[in-house]
Amino acid sequence: MAAVKPKRHGPSMDMTAMCDVAFLLLTFFIMASSFKSEETVTIETPSSISEELIPETDVCMVSIDTDGKYYFGITDATQRDDFAKALSDKYNLGLTNAEMVAFTSLAEVGVPMKQLKNYVNLSEAQRVKVELEGIPLDSTDSELVDWVKTYGETFAGSKIAVRGDGNTPYPALKNLFDEFGRADLNKFQLITKIEKQ
C-alpha cells in the first residue's frame, strides 16, 4: 500500500484569522479604556474592599503626596477647559485660549493660581523639572478651597474625591478635612485601589 504523504504547508500561512483577532483585541482595548492624562505626581493609594467605582464625570480630585502637598485635578478631561475659564474669570488669571487648552492636558495642578499662567506655558519636559510647591491650604491661605468651590459652581452636583498616598502623614489629611469643613464641604470620596486577596 502506498504510504499517504501528509500535505506539506509552505512557510506562509493564512493570516486572516490572526488579523481578525488583532482587530478584535484592538476594538476591546479602545472601548474598555480611557486616555491617560499627563500625571504630575505619583500617588500610591491605599487599598480597600470597596467595590464602588469612581464616576466618569463631575468629580474633582484633590491629591496629597507623601510630603503633604496638595494637588488639584479634574477626572473628566472634557470639563477642564470650562473649569479653566471659570477660574480665570473669577480670579483674573488672564489665561488665553491656548493656555486653557494646555491646561486640559494636565491630570493635576500643583501650583498656586498666581503661577498657573506660567506653569501651563511650559513644555512637558520643562514641567517635569519644576519644583512644585502644591496648592496652599492652611488657616491663612485656603486657596485649594477656592479651586474646589469654583469647580462646584461650574458643575453643579459635583463630588470631591480625595486621593492620598498611603504614606502621607495623617495630619495633612486632617488639615484638609478641617479646612474643607470650615467651607461647609463635608462629603468626600476617598480613592483607593482594589484589595489584593
Added chain:
Amino acid sequence: MAEVVVKGGPKKAGKPDMTPMVDLGFLLITFFIYTTTFSKPNIMGFATPKKDDKPPEEQEQVDVKVSNTITILLGEDDRVFWYQVPLKEVTAEDLNETDYSADGIRKAILTKKAGAITPENWTVIIKPTDDATWKNAVDILDEMAITESDKKAVVDLQKVEKEAYYTKIGKPMPEE
C-alpha cells in the same frame, strides 16, 4: 503596446496577504495599551461632621455608653491601640496594642461589638494620632465596612489620650 497575455483564462481574485494588516493591528493595540488607563480606581464614601472650632474637650458629645463603643488610636509605625474605658479615665495601661490584621483589630472590634449592650448604638471612635499615615486611616475605615460598624467617628485625640498614648509608646509628648 504589447498585450500581456494572462494564462489560464479569466483572472481569479487572489487571496490578499494579510501579514501587514496583522502587523498594523498589533501595533495599534500596543499603542493603545501604552497610552490609556485601564482600571478605574475605587471610591469609598466619607463624610465629616460639621466643623466647629472649639477644642475637642469642649465639643458637644453625644452620650454613648462606654460598653457600646470602642476607641481606636492609630499610632506610629503601623501600631494600633484600642480601649474601652471612659475617656476621662484612660491611662497607658488601658491601651491594648494590636495590629491591622484580621486577627488583630478586626477581632477586637467584633468581640466588643458582640458584647455591646445595645447593638444598634454600637459606635466606633477612630482617633488618628499625628504619627499615623493615611493608609492606617483607610485601613481602619475599611475595617468599619468589614465589621459593619456603620456608626463611626473620626475625631482628634484629647489631652488624656495623648498622655496615655505617649506614655504607652515611651516617647515624650510633643509641645503644642
